[in-house]
Amino acid sequence: MIALSTRFKWLAMCLLLPLLVSGCGNSNLKWYVVSPLTENGRINLKFLIAGTWNTLSMSFLALLISIVVGLLIAIPGIAKNRGARKANMFYVEIFRSIPLLPLILWVYYGLPEIAGIQLDYFWAGVLALAISDSAFEAEIFRAGIQSIPRGQSEAASTVGLNYYQNMRYVVLPQAIKRILPALGNQFAYMVKMSALVSVIGLQELTRRANELIVTEYRALEIYTILIVEYLIIILIIGQGVRWLERKMGSDESGNANQ
Amino acid sequence: MTATTPVIEMSDVNKWFGDFHVLKDISLSVSTGERIVICGPSGSGKSTVVRCINGLEHHQQGKIVVDGTELTNKRQSLAKIRAEVGMVFQQFNLFPHLSVLQNLTLGPIKSRGLSKADAEARAMEYLERVHIPEQADKRPGQLSGGQQQRVAIARSLCMEPKIMLFDEPTSALDPEMIAEVLEVMLELADEGMTMIVVTHEMGFARKAADLMVFMDEGRIVETGKPDVFFDAPKTERCTQFLEQILHH
Numbered sequence: 001m002i003a004l005s006t007r008f009k010w011l012a013m014c015l016l017l018p019l020l021v022s023g024c025g026n027s028n029l030k031w032y033v034v035s036p037l038t039e040n041g042r043i044n045l046k047f048l049i050a051g052t053w054n055t056l057s058m059s060f061l062a063l064l065i066s067i068v069v070g071l072l073i074a075i076p077g078i079a080k081n082r083g084a085r086k087a088n089m090f091y092v093e094i095f096r097s098i099p100l101l102p103l104i105l106w107v108y109y110g111l112p113e114i115a116g117i118q119l120d121y122f123w124a125g126v127l128a129l130a131i132s133d134s135a136f137e138a139e140i141f142r143a144g145i146q147s148i149p150r151g152q153s154e155a156a157s158t159v160g161l162n163y164y165q166n167m168r169y170v171v172l173p174q175a176i177k178r179i180l181p182a183l184g185n186q187f188a189y190m191v192k193m194s195a196l197v198s199v200i201g202l203q204e205l206t207r208r209a210n211e212l213i214v215t216e217y218r219a220l221e222i223y224t225i226l227i228v229e230y231l232i233i234i235l236i237i238g239q240g241v242r243w244l245e246r247k248m249g250s251d252e253s254g255n256a257n258q
Numbered sequence: 259m260t261a262t263t264p265v266i267e268m269s270d271v272n273k274w275f276g277d278f279h280v281l282k283d284i285s286l287s288v289s290t291g292e293r294i295v296i297c298g299p300s301g302s303g304k305s306t307v308v309r310c311i312n313g314l315e316h317h318q319q320g321k322i323v324v325d326g327t328e329l330t331n332k333r334q335s336l337a338k339i340r341a342e343v344g345m346v347f348q349q350f351n352l353f354p355h356l357s358v359l360q361n362l363t364l365g366p367i368k369s370r371g372l373s374k375a376d377a378e379a380r381a382m383e384y385l386e387r388v389h390i391p392e393q394a395d396k397r398p399g400q401l402s403g404g405q406q407q408r409v410a411i412a413r414s415l416c417m418e419p420k421i422m423l424f425d426e427p428t429s430a431l432d433p434e435m436i437a438e439v440l441e442v443m444l445e446l447a448d449e450g451m452t453m454i455v456v457t458h459e460m461g462f463a464r465k466a467a468d469l470m471v472f473m474d475e476g477r478i479v480e481t482g483k484p485d486v487f488f489d490a491p492k493t494e495r496c497t498q499f500l501e502q503i504l505h506h
Contacts, residue, residue, distance in 0.1 A: 149349075155410075169364060
């Protein structure tokens, strides 16, 4: 085979995974149900892959919301005011403790009864993922902000910046760079956890796999494809985060603040 | 010396860090254009005095008036005082993610409302003053310690303060970098800037100081004109201290 860059070696290996599994001498595997070589297989594959959009858009929207909410929750966590810090702790502890699956069910079935808000599958999924993740994002942001030496904020205040300006122009740009790997982790985690939204009926990757199994009765083959789908998505995200890290890291050479 | 109007007036300032009584009855009056050098052993509270003057630390007792405004915990008084007081730190505290030029223009643009062009023109002017205009587009991390500290001085000057505070500005520098920073500070002193400098650089103190302040264990133990202070210190403690640091 032609030499591939290491970046794509892993991707190629994942794509070969089903073939490897089938080549292990297990003649019971019936790959034709998802084979691109047969008419029916192509239809099935298309059906499975069509879930990618929902999985990705749901995870991405949830990530955006959880970053914003997480940041808003992190700010009182670093305040001098004890009450603010307590409020931050309360939020983090509560939402970190709620398992995602019950939270999804609660948002989808509970919110209409309590608040009269009936979200569709998609937005119920986004909301549950975002709330759950925001507690983790808040802790990541808090750690990131606290890792910036206090002298930075002091210097900012001596050149007249107020709290917001200090955060916006001095602290956060430096903190984001440090927490980027952790944010990448959370995104990968979110993509995987979005599979749980299948239980309320959103046709994302996992739901589609389950639906196909009902008609084709080939669980192993279809779930293998499902795993490979997640694998590819998350490997791509990983590469994307690395690229971002390199890009952001390159504009700060040396270290001014020991 | 035209020591007339006091721009900084500290009276009976006390401060505690928890149980530790770090400042004890500090009274100090600084006139416009006056240069004051504070020295003393580590832990004597000299940095804390300077940090109290621009509100980086809050005093619990006594009164600090800077340029007619009393320093309180209120946001307005803090902002007003910080607008008049520049500060140079031991660790420079430059913003590592911004270029030298951006370090200098951030404050003027965001807090003084200057246009980018005006702020950059002003920044270049002050970079000339500290003799490193050619470094404007570099990151702080690419500069030597001495250059970084000069950028930090220029960053403060860009806010056009009435008073400059220096908190051990050369203590984190390699010996060969110290001279270039002190030179810039001497030039600033010659231009009539009101300065409070915490330093152990006694050569600088002799040349630039109008008044020496010696602190120990949170108290101002001795003050005096440099020639008297160095040649005939009044207190035992101060004599000891000067012997130790002048020996090297």
